[in-house]
Amino acid sequence: MTVDGRLARGERTRTAVLDAAVSLASESGLDGLSLGHLADSLGVSKSGIFAHWRSKEALQLATIDRAVAQWQELIIAPALRAPRGVRRIHALHEARIDFYATRVLPGGCFFGTTEFEFNARPGAVHDRLATVLADWTAFLERLVREAVELGELPAEVDVALLAYEIDSFGIAAAMRSRLFDPESTYRHARRSVLDRLRGLSPDPTLLPEGPS
Amino acid sequence: MTVDGRLARGERTRTAVLDAAVSLASESGLDGLSLGHLADSLGVSKSGIFAHWRSKEALQLATIDRAVAQWQELIIAPALRAPRGVRRIHALHEARIDFYATRVLPGGCFFGTTEFEFNARPGAVHDRLATVLADWTAFLERLVREAVELGELPAEVDVALLAYEIDSFGIAAAMRSRLFDPESTYRHARRSVLDRLRGLSPDPTLLPEGPS
DNA sequence: GATAAATAAATACGACCGGTCGGTTTTATT
DNA sequence: AATAAAACCGACCGGTCGTATTTATTTATC
Numbered sequence: 208m209t210v211d212g213r214l215a216r217g218e219r220t221r222t223a224v225l226d227a228a229v230s231l232a233s234e235s236g237l238d239g240l241s242l243g244h245l246a247d248s249l250g251v252s253k254s255g256i257f258a259h260w261r262s263k264e265a266l267q268l269a270t271i272d273r274a275v276a277q278w279q280e281l282i283i284a285p286a287l288r289a290p291r292g293v294r295r296i297h298a299l300h301e302a303r304i305d306f307y308a309t310r311v312l313p314g315g316c317f318f319g320t321t322e323f324e325f326n327a328r329p330g331a332v333h334d335r336l337a338t339v340l341a342d343w344t345a346f347l348e349r350l351v352r353e354a355v356e357l358g359e360l361p362a363e364v365d366v367a368l369l370a371y372e373i374d375s376f377g378i379a380a381a382m383r384s385r386l387f388d389p390e391s392t393y394r395h396a397r398r399s400v401l402d403r404l405r406g407l408s409p410d411p412t413l414l415p416e417g418p419s
Numbered sequence: 420m421t422v423d424g425r426l427a428r429g430e431r432t433r434t435a436v437l438d439a440a441v442s443l444a445s446e447s448g449l450d451g452l453s454l455g456h457l458a459d460s461l462g463v464s465k466s467g468i469f470a471h472w473r474s475k476e477a478l479q480l481a482t483i484d485r486a487v488a489q490w491q492e493l494i495i496a497p498a499l500r501a502p503r504g505v506r507r508i509h510a511l512h513e514a515r516i517d518f519y520a521t522r523v524l525p526g527g528c529f530f531g532t533t534e535f536e537f538n539a540r541p542g543a544v545h546d547r548l549a550t551v552l553a554d555w556t557a558f559l560e561r562l563v564r565e566a567v568e569l570g571e572l573p574a575e576v577d578v579a580l581l582a583y584e585i586d587s588f589g590i591a592a593a594m595r596s597r598l599f600d601p602e603s604t605y606r607h608a609r610r611s612v613l614d615r616l617r618g619l620s621p622d623p624t625l626l627p628e629g630p631s
Numbered sequence: 632g633a634t635a636a637a638t639a640a641a642t643a644c645g646a647c648c649g650g651t652c653g654g655t656t657t658t659a660t661t
Numbered sequence: 662a663a664t665a666a667a668a669c670c671g672a673c674c675g676g677t678c679g680t681a682t683t684t685a686t687t688t689a690t691c
Contacts, residue, residue: 216658217668234539238451242649254651255669263649314539319594323535326597327446327526337598344599368614371607375591379583382531382590385538386549387556395583402580432638453678466681467639475679 221259224249225273228266232274233314236324237267237332267332274317275339281306283346292359293404293413296350296373300400303377307384308393316381318343347374360407369403376400433471436461437485440478444486445526448536449479449544479544486529487551493518495558504571505616505625508562508585512612515589519596520605528593530555559586572619581615588612 227249232240242263246253260266286299307315314320322340325333347370354360360369380396405411439460444452454475458465472478498511519527526532534552537545559582566572572581592608617623 220668236448236450236536238448241647243647252670253649254671257650258668258670320535320538322594322598323532324448326532326594333598340595340598365610367603368607368610371591371595371604372588372611375587375611376584378591378594379587382534382538383552383583386534386545386552391579392583395580398577398580399584399587454680455677464640465679466641469680470638470640 217259221269222273224256224259225270226277228270229274229277229317230312230314232267232270233312233317233320235314237270237321238324240267240270242266264331268335271321271332271335271339274321278318281311286350292354292357293408296354297400297404297414299347299350300373300377301397304380304393304396307381308389315385316378319378319381344370344374359410359413360404361409364407369407372403373400433481434485436468436471437482438489440482441486441489441529442524442526444479444482445524445529445532447526449482449533450536452479452482454478476543480547483533483544483547483551486533490530493523498562504566504569505620508559508566509612509616509626511559511562512585512589513609516592516605516608519593520601527597528590531590531593556582556586571622571625572616573621576619581619584615585612 224245228240228245231245231248235244242253242257246256249256256266260269282299282302285302286295289295289298318336318339321332322336325336348366351360351364351366351369351373355362355364355366376396376399380392384392401414401417405414405416408414436457440452440457443457443460447456454465454468458468461468468478472481494511494514497514498507501507501510530548530551533544534548537548560578563572563576563578563581563585567574567576567578588608588611592604596604613626613629617626617628620626
């Protein structure tokens, strides 16, 4: 397998551009993300960036995919290292709040910003975001279902409802933390999920008492 | 008290413009709200609109105030007609979900869209939105505190935390309902608050069993 | 009916937008 | 060493943005 250095260089550039695009879009949205700003923030020319994607929409879609990869790496992967069941659900939520609290992205949450931005605008970007949200929801529900199957949550639990609740606490944290007192926002976001899981679980000792 | 008809007419025009601005901004954000689009959607000239506000930022701030008035009228006022306590909290949340479900605004939620849009952008708009969110939070907490004082919620309840949770379920509904299945989203949003209140209240019969 | 204030329209400006193009540099293959 | 391909650049296009100025049209009050 020979590696074409020209393609490799392009791939590196492409990834670097998309990382910057995710950051910028978390602040200004996918629409506010302009080729000029993106180029300036990377110290390259506008056309040098544009050459990699055939249109702005293609760039937006690629940016979404990159954000998904980042989410997978920084939130989902760490959670999957926790044991199945309520601890994994808790680890996922904690990783998410940490992601917001450590300000990985200047805008806080790429998906919160862009999903609100495009929820009323038809088009390919809307559809891609809808798919991403559906996948994320299915993943959350899978984690909840696993906890039920392990007996760490009662069988009567409404899986989809609990997944909705947990995600809600995360979304609200992303939204409020930049407008409101971040510390109490994060404390509430962590507390709400912890209380919910401990309140439901037949064995609350699986989880810490206080927000870790 | 003599009313100057010229001023009255100006006020009427201004209100009509701001109503359209709230609708447009709920779809495209306060930044995407352009004077040209706004003028077109009202059948007037761009400068005819611009004359009423000295800058786009002034228009954005006025639009926020108008959205607050609309929220006050359609969500807060109806809730205040319910008796104090958990029933009022429930009525508030139901009015909110109804507001989303009946598609009063094409974008779903003005505040969800704009608060995510501006949470990472310093400036007057950010600050105004922060104040609005703080007022809304204080109002929600007041309703929860009243329920505690009435004995309809246990004294140990963390008022700020419960207010956070209730608002989270509303925010998530606004965000998900346009990308995902609206029916299940609204059902989850209603269920989550109802279950939470009934679970906490010493007298669950105050609230209906199923989503109304 | 005259007058002054308020409102609306017309027009234009500079900045920036996404997008195009021809040409240069870097890199791999032959 | 020659050729081809990919990456990258600078200049430029038409269009739209917010903004400003200037002119015309309502409308209330004297």
